[in-house]
Amino acid sequence: MHTKDCIMTKDIKQEVYRNQNRTQKLMVLFPGMGYTCDKPLLHYAKAYGFLYGYDILCINYGKMTFDKSKVLSSIAPAYEIAKEALNMINLTNYEKIIFISKSLGTVVAGQLSKEYTMDIQNIxxxxxxxxxxxMENSEDVTISGDHDPMLSCDNLQLIQEQPITSFVFPNANHSLEVEKDPVQSIDYLHQVAKIYEKICV
Incomplete structure (x- = not known):
């Protein structure tokens, strides 16, 4: 069982779900622009966090709707909000920490995971x-679509050359969905869920 708590960063409410049994496992969800922690890829990450007894922090950047032209300029303020929230949680209380991030959130999670001395696994x-x-930790995982308009073919190839585990879903877009093929989209979501399960257990 978990209890829901809230912490405030820069007048933005951050949701924290604490395991009623004291735990040394923490999951932190870093959303993208307009892709909140309640959308499928992060919703099911949270579900596995509940299942396997993690404390869960859901980062909220505030009002940040998707605008491709503003992604880079949004990284710094998102980073500041996430760092403040993490400092309020106190990561030293945990032995196992997983950062699960989406799009813009992957940059923020990557930056922060390098700043802390404890081991942090990224998805x-x-x-x-x-x-x-x-993308330096061999325990990390990256999941991309080869029809993602936010990632060039060259950069996708570069990701696959990094010393981490890389999955590429054919015909998947920036939401890891396939246009006009909801069944395939659901199958990809299922594959992502299996990755969560393997890492969280």
Whole structure:
């Protein structure tokens, strides 16, 4: 069982779900622009966090709707909000920490995971080219679509050359969905869920 709590960062409410049994496992969800923690890829990550007894922090950047032209300029303010929330949680209380991030959130999670001394495992969902420098931990996982308009073919190839586990879903877009093929989209979501399960257990 979990209890829902809230912490405030820069007047933005951050949701924290705490395991009623004391736990040393933490999951942090870093959304994208307009892709909140309640959307499928992150919703099911949270579901596995509940299932396997993690405390869960859902980062909220505030009002940040998707605008491709503003992604890069949004990284710094998103980073500041996420760092403040993490400092309020106190990561030193945990032995196992997983960052699960989406799009813009992958850059933020990558930056932060390099700043802390404890081991942090990342799952980068639809990463950006700016995330590539943070793909150094062999335990990390990245999941991309080969029809993602936010990622060039060259950068997708570069991601696959990094020393991490990389999955590429054919015909999938920036949401890891296939246009006009909901069954395939659901299958990809199922594959992502199996990756969560393997890492969270």
């Amino acid at each position: 980068f969902l639809t990463p950006l080219k700016e995330t590539i420098p943070y």
